[in-house]
Amino acid sequence: MKIVLAPDSFKGSLSSSEVTQVMERAIKDVDHSYTVVSKPMADGGEGTIEAMLTSRKGKIVNVQCTGPLGEPIKSSYIVFDSNEAVIELAEIAGLTLVPTSKRNPDYTTTYGLGEVILDAIDRGAKSIMIGLGGSATNDGGLGMLIALGMKARDKDGQPLSGYGLDLHHVHGICFEDLDKRLKDVDINVACDVTNPLCGARGASVVFGPQKGATDQQVKQYDQSLHQYAKIIEDNLGQSYQNIPGAGAAGGLGFALLMIGGQLESGAQQIGEAIHLEKEVQEADLVITGEGQSDEQTLYGKAPCYVASIANKHRVPVVLLSGSLSGEQKSLNDLFTSCFSIVNRPLTLGESMNEVETLLYEQTIQIIKLVGAFSKR
Numbered sequence: 001m002k003i004v005l006a007p008d009s010f011k012g013s014l015s016s017s018e019v020t021q022v023m024e025r026a027i028k029d030v031d032h033s034y035t036v037v038s039k040p041m042a043d044g045g046e047g048t049i050e051a052m053l054t055s056r057k058g059k060i061v062n063v064q065c066t067g068p069l070g071e072p073i074k075s076s077y078i079v080f081d082s083n084e085a086v087i088e089l090a091e092i093a094g095l096t097l098v099p100t101s102k103r104n105p106d107y108t109t110t111y112g113l114g115e116v117i118l119d120a121i122d123r124g125a126k127s128i129m130i131g132l133g134g135s136a137t138n139d140g141g142l143g144m145l146i147a148l149g150m151k152a153r154d155k156d157g158q159p160l161s162g163y164g165l166d167l168h169h170v171h172g173i174c175f176e177d178l179d180k181r182l183k184d185v186d187i188n189v190a191c192d193v194t195n196p197l198c199g200a201r202g203a204s205v206v207f208g209p210q211k212g213a214t215d216q217q218v219k220q221y222d223q224s225l226h227q228y229a230k231i232i233e234d235n236l237g238q239s240y241q242n243i244p245g246a247g248a249a250g251g252l253g254f255a256l257l258m259i260g261g262q263l264e265s266g267a268q269q270i271g272e273a274i275h276l277e278k279e280v281q282e283a284d285l286v287i288t289g290e291g292q293s294d295e296q297t298l299y300g301k302a303p304c305y306v307a308s309i310a311n312k313h314r315v316p317v318v319l320l321s322g323s324l325s326g327e328q329k330s331l332n333d334l335f336t337s338c339f340s341i342v343n344r345p346l347t348l349g350e351s352m353n354e355v356e357t358l359l360y361e362q363t364i365q366i367i368k369l370v371g372a373f374s375k376r
Contacts, residue, residue, distance in 0.1 A: 045133020
């Protein structure tokens with residue numbers, strides 16, 4: 001039996017590579033003869049770089065840049081021989097880099113992403129893939145654009161520095177000093193959401209609260225993003241804010257579109273890069289998963305993409321996640337079967353502390369059941 005393992009990370013607990021390692025150990029403990037192919041997945045968020053390195057040989061570049069709170073941090077990205085670079089926003093301005101007590105979009109910035117893009121261009125990159133998931137920001141990409149050379153000023157003509165709070169005071173912008181080399185670089189944006197910049201499904205309303213925004217801040221940011229976008233669009237003579245994905249990463253999708261970025265499914269980009277479909281079409285079983293699965297899983301998340309490939313080739317696909325919540329009928333329509341690793345009453349903290357054991361034990365149960373039917 002050939003089993004393909006293609007999970008996303010269990011955020012806050014295990015990386016996607018660690019998840020596959022635990023699953024593979026469980027499978028081999030049930031039957032050593034099974035062939036296991038590990039294809040750790042990501043959808044543009046946490047684990048994007050790690051997933052890319054599982055199938056392609058790249059060089060890790062260490063860099064110092066501005067972190068989400070404005071402090072200098074050490075980060076990294078990868079480059080390939082073909083003048084390609086892969087940058088993971090979660091490593092530069094990710095929510096996990098901000099302590100819970102300090103999560104407030106007023107004081108976070110995407111400035112560091114601009115610095116890392118420039119570093120990649122300085123090293124000769126002609127194609128840059130940027131994974132957008134897991135951001136701590138809601139600045140509409142203002143910080144990144146300023147780092148790339150754009151000037152933003154308030155109503156008194158004073159320069160703005162690029163934090164979320166500055167977004168409310170943007171009165172004028174100038175692109176004259178935007179780095180000219182950006183025109184010669186292909187920017188591919190790995191994005192797992194299709195939200196517009198503003199409105200009921202926009203960046204602030206949908207994602208602002210998880211970044212620490214209060215109800216009042218959500219309203220204010222939604223209004224300020226719209227005004228900021230209008231200033232930019234009037235300047236360029238082109239509209240971007242309603243393009244699906246413009247609201248990704250607190251509006252960073254909008255800013256990347258504005259400098260020529262192409263927004264695509266992160267899971268699809270990574271799946272194609274690691275040649276997932278080739279392995280799935282030859283498999284007897286596929287197992288995917290993530291930290292928590294619900295209706296949002298169906299909208300561009302890695303397990304959804306994995307399931308679509310498995311269904312295309314009529315290969316059974318199991319969803320094994322940290323937890324299952326919400327209406328599960330839609331999940332059952334996509335996956336052959338769905339399981340949570342939690343096998344007894346546990347708090348969230350207890351589950352995260354025992355995640356390896358729980359994942360191992362539930363994988364064993366699934367493989368034993370599948371094995372019993374395959375031998376009939």
